[in-house]
Amino acid sequence: MVERLASGRHQLSREEVAAHQRQRLFKALAAVMTTNGYSNTTVDDVIKEAKVSRATFYQHFESKQDLFMAGYARMQRHVIDAIRTVPTTGTPMQNFAVMLDRYLGFIALDPSTARLYLLEVYAAGPEAMRRRVELQQEFVAGVAQIFGARNDADRFACQALVAAISTLVINTLTGGDADAVVALRTPILEYTERVMGSAPSPHA
Template sequence: MVERLASGRHHLSREEVTAHQKQRLFKALATVMTANGYSSTTVDDVIKEAKVSRATFYQHFDSKQDLFVAGYARMQRHVIDDILTVPEVGTPMQRFAAMLERYLGFIALDPATARLYLVEVYAAGPDAMRRRIELQQEFVAGVVEIFGARSDSDRFACEALVAGISTLVTHALSTGDADAVTGLYKPVLDYTDRVIGRAPVTDA
């Protein structure tokens, strides 16, 4: 839970105060937008939930979309940093299994917030969509590296796999059930083993 700073003197630096205010705004955005959706959420809704002034909001963000994109980038960095730190030992399938488990586990940890950024992103404009594509491409790059994909067809198989995982996760999030997300692990792993894991790697 993100608590409001007490009024008056405190011992936090300017940077710490800024970080705390932004964290409260991100938390408020997730709370309000989960209930109302992107289109029906206003800046007033967010600042009321975050208990900050309008001046404080615009000190950090230009608009609701700016806040959303910043929040998406924040989540993106957490996801990518986590899933790409897979062990460098083991078979490609073992390494992919570790990546998939971390990704699904991260999403299942907070399904409401994950749903906000993976579903509402479609209503948040081109900047947000670019962020989603960047996230997906970083995921693709990790899968390409794990399987040593070199040819165009191998790389396409990795890209199609990640796109499929994204679609399945988004659908599972629509139920709001974390178990539906983690339940994708075995079927996705089995599918990957059949389509990519056992396929010979070809040269470009």
């Protein structure tokens, strides 16, 4: 159950209260949709789980879709920030390993929420799918930079690699096992070494 603020006086500012309410709504959405799926979840379900009023919900979000997209944007920012801060001083494989560790680690921190935004996105409509494509292309761009992709064939190899990683993660998340997500690291790195090991260094 989502934790609510204690009744009565507290020291939080209006902005802090609003942020807390939004966080409760995000957590409630994840909890309800993990059980019901996107299509079968209603605003009433989320309100009940979050223990907020209908008026509070609509102060923050216009609809279930709006709440879902806001939550997806939060996850997207975290993943992209991790991808963009990969070091560039190691070998391509070393740098890719750092990126992969950060991505898998983020997913493993909260597999149920990650599952929500990686699987239920397919039911959330065209805008959600567009955002998913944007996120995947950010990942592709990061991989392309690491391996020094120089032509269409190089970039296609990066895109195929990211698509494979995405599929493996999504399939693993169906079991909701964080350890299984982290365990993907070794086989993905071994596969990447075979596929991308001959890629030119970006510093060459």
